[in-house]
Amino acid sequence: MAQPVPAAPSVSAPEAPAAEVTLWRRIVRHRMLYLMFLPVAVYYIVFRYWPIGLAWIVAFKDLKLGMGVFDSAWVGLDNFRVMFEDPEIVNVLRNTVEISLLRIVVGFFPPIILAIMFHDLSSGKLKKWLQSAVYIPHFFSWVIIFGIVFAFFSTGTGFVNNVLEAMGLPRVEFFLSEGWFRPILIGSALWKEIGWSTIIYLAALSTIDAQLYEAARIDGAGPIRRIFAVTLPGILPVVTFVLCLSLGNILFAGGEQILLFYNKAVLDTADVIETWVYREGLSRLQFSVGTAVGLFQSLIGMVVILAGNTLAKRYTGRGIW
């Protein structure tokens, strides 16, 4: 912008050998683009790659408050050793895997079934309204979701407890019960996301050739048979893809939600990596162990996704894509 240099490739650079000059000349010709890109690049360097770099440093150091990252001492793999030896953290790791596996087991199939139902629904207008309704909870924050769950499950005034009492059953302290914590956590997450999760399947379903359904119908296949013969094979790649991504989140158990839902009474079953890192790592200043746990979490996630892709490719022949 500053210097009005002609943007077109000028004919004034015949000095150097052609092959060598081309890349440099291409870079020079695109200098305005690089300038435009600068803010984005700075963002990624400062807020994405600087944390990644710090993670790899701090995880192998003993960072103390008031001491800079570079002044603190290297401790090798000590932080990782702590992570696998401290019974509290081991419990946290186990909880994390259990909760996210539960989330997958409970939450994976309902959206698929719902999407197939939406797809097969014969009434177009009604379908649109119903879809709008089931998508709504996705756009509420976890704080709001907690408020709604509280309205239904709180001991003194919750709707569910009111119903229980009306049926002559005792009230249940849902939020303080170790047995009820996970069902409520996972149930409310399912309620929030079931509608929205159908979107990816609906997009895949809309690409299935209508002639296939026609052919199946003429061959005498009923609605259920059509699901297994046409619909499911049609969305299998997307199903594998979503499964792979959710397995990649195996060490991410939804900390933001748990942070709102949990309390001291259910800490043993509720504490996961994210909540632990926030509570112990950040608030109680165990920076280095917290960073090591976070690094481990991120690495496992990446490895699982890449491995899932490779496996899917090997066994289904087409990969998850």
Added chain:
Amino acid sequence: MKSNSAGERAYQIVIHLIVLLVAASAVFPLLYVIGMSLTTKSEMIARDYFVIVPHAPTLEAYKRIMSSSVIWHSFVVSVLRSTVGPLLTLTLTAIGAYVLAQRTLPGRGIFLFFILATILFNGGLIPTYLVVEQTGLIDSFWSMILPIMVDSFGLLVIKIFIENLPDGLTESARIDGAGDWSMLWRIVLPLAAPALAAIGLFNLVAHWNSWFDALLYLNDKSLYPLQMVLKNMLTIDSVSGDSMNAMLKTSQSISTETLKMAAVVVGIIPVLCVYPFLQKHFAKGMYMGSVKGLRHLLLLSKGGIPVKKENVTPPWPRPSPLVPCLAPAPATETATRPSKHRRPAARPPPPAQPGKRASSRPGAMRERRSRS
């Protein structure tokens, strides 16, 4: 044939019922919360807190909330972050996507790789916190904006969108001597506006709903966004129920529950206002865009960075029926100006996947046979 159609009808009835049930269960909690928020304390006690439709609705709880300076203040903070945030995000996303969509740009593949890699790998909570601390953003409004300024998925969706714009448009603008800035402003942005609007709306909702960053980076309560204040009002381990108590102190006519539910409704209303606009964009492939993004990333991570190959063929099939807004315009239309010689009927039939077409053919033939 008769029994078959009876089966079809039974199936339709069953799925209608189930889907209706799911939709009702999505909406009922909202109605219940709204009902609670309108109930007086005396009615609550008289009906033992089992109120679905209040007999004597009152707006007392909302009046209390509206009179709270804490809530108002946090509401303003939330509105601010939900406007400033998306505006910055859109600016950077549009510029970044435009640059990355230039196929001739040296280093484009490397940039893309580093941007997409952040989808799979991030530094984690504590390193990010340390960076926010080192950049001096702790206890600053900007700590809620800057760290999440660019979303890699969104950037990728817009980049794909721009790449799929008809080449003719950009080429003719180039010939007319348009520089990159004017190209971006006059040609690309107007065309990409719907996609950008979608990104902006989703970003707006994300900002509105966000509270965790405030919890991490802000000690100064005057900067708390609404969701953070709501969180403090609602959670059991509430550290600061002070604003709540202050609100209740002056009023005996409503209960704590009513006040909480009114707060929930206040947090929901803005989302519901944006929702109809959001809805327009659901089907437009936001989601599939991200699927493509990951596919692209894995391709990059596997076979090195196909910078040069990309110039010839993008790594995914180009005409994508999945993503209406990302699908390129038919090449036949863009290559030449629409002339009168080129009738729509003369256009070649759209290429379909050969496998599917072939497998469906026997059925189609059988149909013809059965009719005759």
